Amino acid sequence: MRSISLYTERNTVIHAMDPISKLFYILFALLIPIILPSIKVSIVCVVLGLIFLLVARVFKKTIPVFSFVFLILLTVIIIQGLFRPGNQTTLFHFGPFTLYKEGLMFAFGVAFRVINIVSAFMILILTTKPSDLVESLVRKGLSSKIGYVIISVFQIIPEMMSSMETITDAQRSRGMETEGNLQTRMKAFLPLLGPVILGSLANTKERAMALEVRGFNSKGPKTYLLEEKKYRYSKVVQWGILLGIACALAWRILV
Amino acid sequence: MKKIIVENLKYKYPLSEKLALNNVSFEIEQGEFIGVIGRNLSGKSTLCQAMVGLVPHFYKGAYGGKVIIDGLEVRNYSIADISLKVGIVFQNPFTQITGSKMTVYEEIAFGLENLGISRAEMINRIDFALNLLKIAPFKERSPFDLSGGQMQRMAIASIIAMKPEIIVLDEPTSQLDPEGSEEVFRAIQDLSKQGITVILAEHKMEKMAEFCNRILLLDDGKVVDFDVPEKVFSRDDLGEHGVNAPVYTRVCKALNKKKAGTNDYPVTLEEAVRVLGGMGL
Amino acid sequence: MKKQGLWSLRLSTAALVLIPTAVGINYIGKLFAGLLKLPLWLDSIGTVLASILAGPIVGALSGAINNVIYGLTADPISFIYGITSLAIGLAAGILFYKGWISSWSKAIVAGLMIGLVAAIISTPLNIGFWGGQTGNVWGDALYATVLANTHATWLASFLDEIVVDLPDKLIVVLISFGIFKGLPKNVVQLYNTNNKVENLD
Ligand SMILES: Nc1ncnc2c1ncn2[C@@H]1O[C@H](COP(=O)(O)OP(=O)(O)O)[C@@H](O)[C@H]1O
Ligand SMILES: [Mg+2]
Numbered sequence: 001m002r003s004i005s006l007y008t009e010r011n012t013v014i015h016a017m018d019p020i021s022k023l024f025y026i027l028f029a030l031l032i033p034i035i036l037p038s039i040k041v042s043i044v045c046v047v048l049g050l051i052f053l054l055v056a057r058v059f060k061k062t063i064p065v066f067s068f069v070f071l072i073l074l075t076v077i078i079i080q081g082l083f084r085p086g087n088q089t090t091l092f093h094f095g096p097f098t099l100y101k102e103g104l105m106f107a108f109g110v111a112f113r114v115i116n117i118v119s120a121f122m123i124l125i126l127t128t129k130p131s132d133l134v135e136s137l138v139r140k141g142l143s144s145k146i147g148y149v150i151i152s153v154f155q156i157i158p159e160m161m162s163s164m165e166t167i168t169d170a171q172r173s174r175g176m177e178t179e180g181n182l183q184t185r186m187k188a189f190l191p192l193l194g195p196v197i198l199g200s201l202a203n204t205k206e207r208a209m210a211l212e213v214r215g216f217n218s219k220g221p222k223t224y225l226l227e228e229k230k231y232r233y234s235k236v237v238q239w240g241i242l243l244g245i246a247c248a249l250a251w252r253i254l255v
Numbered sequence: 256m257k258k259i260i261v262e263n264l265k266y267k268y269p270l271s272e273k274l275a276l277n278n279v280s281f282e283i284e285q286g287e288f289i290g291v292i293g294r295n296l297s298g299k300s301t302l303c304q305a306m307v308g309l310v311p312h313f314y315k316g317a318y319g320g321k322v323i324i325d326g327l328e329v330r331n332y333s334i335a336d337i338s339l340k341v342g343i344v345f346q347n348p349f350t351q352i353t354g355s356k357m358t359v360y361e362e363i364a365f366g367l368e369n370l371g372i373s374r375a376e377m378i379n380r381i382d383f384a385l386n387l388l389k390i391a392p393f394k395e396r397s398p399f400d401l402s403g404g405q406m407q408r409m410a411i412a413s414i415i416a417m418k419p420e421i422i423v424l425d426e427p428t429s430q431l432d433p434e435g436s437e438e439v440f441r442a443i444q445d446l447s448k449q450g451i452t453v454i455l456a457e458h459k460m461e462k463m464a465e466f467c468n469r470i471l472l473l474d475d476g477k478v479v480d481f482d483v484p485e486k487v488f489s490r491d492d493l494g495e496h497g498v499n500a501p502v503y504t505r506v507c508k509a510l511n512k513k514k515a516g517t518n519d520y521p522v523t524l525e526e527a528v529r530v531l532g533g534m535g536l
Numbered sequence: 537m538k539k540q541g542l543w544s545l546r547l548s549t550a551a552l553v554l555i556p557t558a559v560g561i562n563y564i565g566k567l568f569a570g571l572l573k574l575p576l577w578l579d580s581i582g583t584v585l586a587s588i589l590a591g592p593i594v595g596a597l598s599g600a601i602n603n604v605i606y607g608l609t610a611d612p613i614s615f616i617y618g619i620t621s622l623a624i625g626l627a628a629g630i631l632f633y634k635g636w637i638s639s640w641s642k643a644i645v646a647g648l649m650i651g652l653v654a655a656i657i658s659t660p661l662n663i664g665f666w667g668g669q670t671g672n673v674w675g676d677a678l679y680a681t682v683l684a685n686t687h688a689t690w691l692a693s694f695l696d697e698i699v700v701d702l703p704d705k706l707i708v709v710l711i712s713f714g715i716f717k718g719l720p721k722n723v724v725q726l727y728n729t730n731n732k733v734e735n736l737d
Contacts, residue, residue: 214414227374
């Protein structure tokens with residue numbers, strides 16, 4: 001079965017880390033630039049994130065996501081540089097437009113913050129199997145039903161996509177026009193949407209019954225077939241991150 | 256020992272005007288293999304689901320009478336409680352996959368995890384179920400990467416691992432190719448040999464005649480007959496109830512050949528050969 | 537048919553299983569918009585359907601989980617907009633409960649209201665994250681124009697968001713309502729958690 005997850009299997013320290021610790025790191029990456037809003041701090045955070053991605057040997061996998069992000073950041077830099085309210089210090093002119101320093105600095109701030117947050121999420125996403133993440137969260141107290149729901153999406157989406165493709169292929173082989181102008185494409189795909197959606201809703205009833213008769217709503221405590229994954233140094237890493245955040249706060253207040 | 260007692264069971268789905276089950280009563284002994292037959296919409300699936308508590312707990316609706324499974328009155332217990340006694344397998348092998356497990360092995364564990372079975376016990380039961388259903392070779396595969404027959408046997412194994420004393424199968428082969436159906440029928444026979452009480456709703460009458468101790472004939476939500484296969488399939492009014500007798504019975508009926516010393520026609524190939532053998536065929 | 541309690545937290549299994557399906561429908565809508573190269577997202581049809589069928593809680597969960605999954609599988613930024621999806625689910629569920637999605641003309645109003653809610657929730661997120669933009673070409677062009685002329689970041693950002701959200705949510709609600717009307721009664725009935733078993737004895 002096709003997988004829709006971005007998880008990339010590698011044998012690195014980052015992969016071997018507790019998913020919860022990676023969530024802590026996301027919190028760190030979100031909070032630090034807010035607590036210490038200087039561009040130097042942001043740069044340090046970005047470099048840290050990139051180092052982790054390199055250590056996890058998944059840097060290449062980040063390129064599609066980053067190129068999309070950079071495209072938007074480019075427009076942010078242009079728009080803010082030109083039009084940001086409070087722009088005063090002219091950097092240079094081109095044609096009727098003037099690029100200002102204030103807007104540009106603001107845009108760089110945005111860019112570092114975005115890259116920082118995106119890298120932190122990428123560390124989690126690229127190096128953690130979704131099922132491991134959910135299992136860790138369930139063992140930490142997330143409702144096992146919500147856990148079930150999240151995991152099952154990973155299997156249900158490819159299933160729905162392939163039934164969509166089967167129908168699309170059938171339409172094509174029947175000579176249905178699937179390329180061309182909007183109206184032709186509408187005609188080709190609109191009739192597909194209804195049956196796939198109705199079919200998937202009808203399936204929910206059967207799947208719900210199948211779950212019910214397998215004790216899904218059982219009241220007692222659950223057990224697990226797979227033994228709990230042991231992650232080393234989880235406590236140290238997590239307390240370390242919290243300590244880092246606390247230090248940043250102290251710095252902000254005292255200095 | 257009476258394993259299942261159904262008394263004046265009446266059931267109406269929500270928003271429906273009509274009784275899907277109308278005053279159904281019967282009793283089933285421990286270890287019996289019971290067939291449920293009847294035309295489409297006669298109430299077979301509703302009856303199957305009433306055995307495991309999906310009717311009425313899952314659908315709600317209007318309910319009367321009693322279903323007592325091994326001493327538990329279905330109406331007063333949750334589906335999870337009843338699942339310890341009775342398991343059910345449905346038509347569509349795809350929608351029975353939980354969608355949350357990576358391998359066949361883990362898929363079978365799903366119910367056991369919910370019931371809080373210890374790991375050691377879980378592993379024992381899963382291995383037993385894998386072997387009984389002959390799917391041990393695929394245990395590391397993704398549940399979706401199986402043929403229809405294998406998937407359906409995985410669904411049965413998932414139920415069997417929960418160690419129910421009764422298993423209900425609602426047209427388990429209707430969406431399978433002939434090869435897959437054959438695999439599943441063989442598996443069901445194996446279950447019965449283990450002493451499990453089996454209730455099977457099915458349209459393949461030759462199989463029903465071969466396997467079943469007794470057959471329950473439903474029409475319009477009512478029990479028409481509940482008797483051994485020879486009696487049920489020898490009825491003159493079968494056609495009026497939308498059911499065909501097995502092909503052997505029909506041939507013998509056409510030739511007016513009854514089983515020696517009885518008023519019944521043969522229902523299996525063997526019996527038919529025995530009866531017709533005398534004609535020098 | 538009696539209506540179910542609006543805020544019932546007791547999720548039936550049927551309602552829970554509706555959530556992954558809703559996320560799948562969202563994906564299909566998004567795929568569909570992509571195939572047709574429409575300038576819309578159409579990625580909340582499942583969320584709105586889930587709200588209509590099973591109430592605001594299930595709708596909100598569908599929305600939030602949708603973005604978690606999308607964040608894990610395609611675009612990490614979508615985590616942040618999970619709050620918007622959650623609000624769309626809540627709004628659709630409440631509007632339906634209040635009878636605001638019961639005819640085509642009402643559905644138009646409801647669609648616009650949901651679009652407004654989405655824009656109101658997204659604007660601060662856009663400001664905090666991107667400095668006000670959305671990443672949508674047309675929206676951002678408007679943002680630049682408004683910003684250049686009024687120097688009002690919030691207004692520009694809000695307009696940026698709403699030019700895409702209003703038409704998108706309008707069409708999403710209309711499609712969802714159309715599908716809902718086409719559903720068999722016993723499918724719709726399945727999610728009604730308030731029913732009791734009636735006695736026939
Ligand atoms: N979910 C449902 N809601 C309303 N009516 C139903 C539902 N399922 C089945 N019925 C009705 O109950 C009756 C019995 O159906 P069913 O048990 O499915 O029969 P069978 O399995 O023999 O084909 C039919 O009249 C059918 O229309
Ligand atoms: Mg049936």
